[in-house]
Amino acid sequence: xxxxxxxxxxxxxxxxxxxxxxxxxxxxxxxxxxxxxxxxxxxxxxxxxxxxxxxxxxxxxxxxxxxxxxxxxxxxxxxxxxxxxxxxxxxxxxxxxxxxxxxxxxxxxxxxxxxxxxxxxxxxxxxxxxxxxxxxxxxxxxxxxxxxxxxxxxxxxxxxxxxxxxxxxxxxxxxxxxxxxxxxxxxxxxxxxxxxxxxxxxxxxxxxxxxxxxxxxxxxxxxxxxxxxxxxxxxxxxxxxxxx
Amino acid sequence: xxxxxxxxxxxxxxxxxxxxxxxxxxxxxxxxxxxxxxxxxxxxxxxxxxxxxxxxxxxxxxxxxxxxxxxxxxxxxxxxxxxxxxxxxxxxxxxxxxxxxxxxxxxxxxxxxxxxxxxxxxxxxxxxxxxxxxxxxxxxxxxxxxxxxxxxxxxxxxxxxxxxxxxxxxxxxxxxxxxxxxxxxxxxxxxxxxxxxxxxxxxxxxxxxxxxxxxxxxxxxxxxxxxxxxxxxxxxxxxxxxxxxxxxxxxxxxxxxxx
Numbered sequence: 001x002x003x004x005x006x007x008x009x010x011x012x013x014x015x016x017x018x019x020x021x022x023x024x025x026x027x028x029x030x031x032x033x034x035x036x037x038x039x040x041x042x043x044x045x046x047x048x049x050x051x052x053x054x055x056x057x058x059x060x061x062x063x064x065x066x067x068x069x070x071x072x073x074x075x076x077x078x079x080x081x082x083x084x085x086x087x088x089x090x091x092x093x094x095x096x097x098x099x100x101x102x103x104x105x106x107x108x109x110x111x112x113x114x115x116x117x118x119x120x121x122x123x124x125x126x127x128x129x130x131x132x133x134x135x136x137x138x139x140x141x142x143x144x145x146x147x148x149x150x151x152x153x154x155x156x157x158x159x160x161x162x163x164x165x166x167x168x169x170x171x172x173x174x175x176x177x178x179x180x181x182x183x184x185x186x187x188x189x190x191x192x193x194x195x196x197x198x199x200x201x202x203x204x205x206x207x208x209x210x211x212x213x214x215x216x217x218x219x220x221x222x223x224x225x226x227x228x229x230x231x232x233x234x235x236x237x238x239x240x241x242x243x244x
Numbered sequence: 245x246x247x248x249x250x251x252x253x254x255x256x257x258x259x260x261x262x263x264x265x266x267x268x269x270x271x272x273x274x275x276x277x278x279x280x281x282x283x284x285x286x287x288x289x290x291x292x293x294x295x296x297x298x299x300x301x302x303x304x305x306x307x308x309x310x311x312x313x314x315x316x317x318x319x320x321x322x323x324x325x326x327x328x329x330x331x332x333x334x335x336x337x338x339x340x341x342x343x344x345x346x347x348x349x350x351x352x353x354x355x356x357x358x359x360x361x362x363x364x365x366x367x368x369x370x371x372x373x374x375x376x377x378x379x380x381x382x383x384x385x386x387x388x389x390x391x392x393x394x395x396x397x398x399x400x401x402x403x404x405x406x407x408x409x410x411x412x413x414x415x416x417x418x419x420x421x422x423x424x425x426x427x428x429x430x431x432x433x434x435x436x437x438x439x440x441x442x443x444x445x446x447x448x449x450x451x452x453x454x455x456x457x458x459x460x461x462x463x464x465x466x467x468x469x470x471x472x473x474x475x476x477x478x479x480x481x482x483x484x485x486x487x488x489x490x491x492x493x494x495x496x497x498x499x500x501x502x503x
Contacts, residue, residue, distance in 0.1 A: 067444075069446070069448070145446040173453070175435065175451040177485075179406065179439065179447075185405070186332060186406055187483075188333070188403065189403070189449070189483045189485050190403075193433070193488075221447070223447075223448070223449055225449055
């Protein structure tokens with residue numbers, strides 16, 4: 001992985017890395033945390049140009065992903081490109097401790113091992129073998145519906161989206177929007193400002209929020225607002241695989 | 245002043261075809277005359293297609309600043325709502341009392357005259373009279389007598405949850421928000437958002453790009469959407485995303501009054 005901002009996946013201090021950075025605090029406060037310049041412009045171009053890679057699937061591996069809205073979605077298959085695989089593995093190691101803390105607070109039973117290969121084995125044992133990470137491409141007038149990237153069964157509660165195009169240069173509009181539906185309250189919207197190469201870490205479907213009467217779960221959805229001009233590409237990294 | 249502002253627009257704005265269509269409005273016109281100058285055919289089409297439409301630079305910067313300054317004035321508001329107390333968000337707003345400040349009253353009357361035909365084309369069960377005074381009579385007779393135009397004030401970290409501005413059984417289906425502060429200069433973040441839910445339950449979020457003095461008209465609760473199997477109702481909510489810095493005031497113009 002050439003992504004300089006992510007410490008190596010084997011680094012023993014991943015919990016400290018997350019604690020040191022604002023990731024954990026931003027996730028708790030807003031349901032999203034940005035890793036600025038996770039990928040270089042060259043890496044973004046390289047990934048975006050792999051849109052033409054014939055090994056990518058043009059159809060979603062699971063029915064749940066068919067209602068994402070207009071746009072082109074291309075799904076990775078195993079074996080993934082080195083850069084994507086490395087990024088996914090490194091991010092997983094840093095996010096697993098947060099995922100474990102979240103599931104404990106939300107009283108969800110799943111706990112996550114330290115490294116991605118161990119988690120993928122858990123997925124395989126549960127019959128989930130189809131990768132759901134993908135490249136997304138939107139032209140002017142297109143948008144994605146607000147949705148959740150989980151497909152039943154075993155799920156990792158966090159995911160990562162990396163913007164591969166530069167706002168203002170490659171496209172206008174296309175803001176990344178999150179909504180958080182809270183029990184007996186109005187839905188909170190959040191717009192995450194991203195530049196090319198920035199990654200946003202977000203909740204797949206639920207996250208814990210501590211209120212005055214204890215912890216409750218919010219239901220998160222995300223999507224891209226309408227592209228007003230140009231073309232926008234993004235990379236979506238999901239850690240859980242889907243059932244075949 | 246308004247013409248000069250137009251010349252200063254950046255390249256990013258020129259890219260947006262929906263926002264360049266309008267010629268700069270003549271500065272000497274009254275606010276109501278400027279409302280009359282808006283390309284209402286375009287607005288009606290955009291409202292029908294996407295539930296919102298923007299009229300650029302309706303108010304001059306000095307008009308925006310004068311309206312924002314009203315926020316601290318006493319005696320002109322009927323109530324103040326601190327959003328955090330009700331989990332509506334963070335930030336606050338105040339409803340004007342009658343009589344409304346001249347510019348607010350003038351804008352409300354002028355906008356209504358152009359939006360009533362749009363509302364009538366959307367809804368064939370309710371007929372909205374062509375003059376706002378007549379519609380307000382109907383509201384007042386139904387017990388909806390309190391004025392709904394409001395000023396909103398957001399600071400760093402403030403936001404407004406997705407909601408609908410309903411204040412009783414009588415609902416005029418369109419409303420207007422005017423941004424009084426300049427993004428980038430006065431605040432960052434604080435995007436105006438519309439979220440619409442189609443009959444299949446799928447929601448679409450749209451960020452409406454606004455600059456100081458721009459007005460956005462949008463659906464209060466539903467808009468008709470033409471599909472393959474006839475017309476369906478799409479449900480809309482609106483809100484404001486978190487401010488990352490600065491201060492942001494907006495003027496909200498709702499055409500029905502409140503219980």
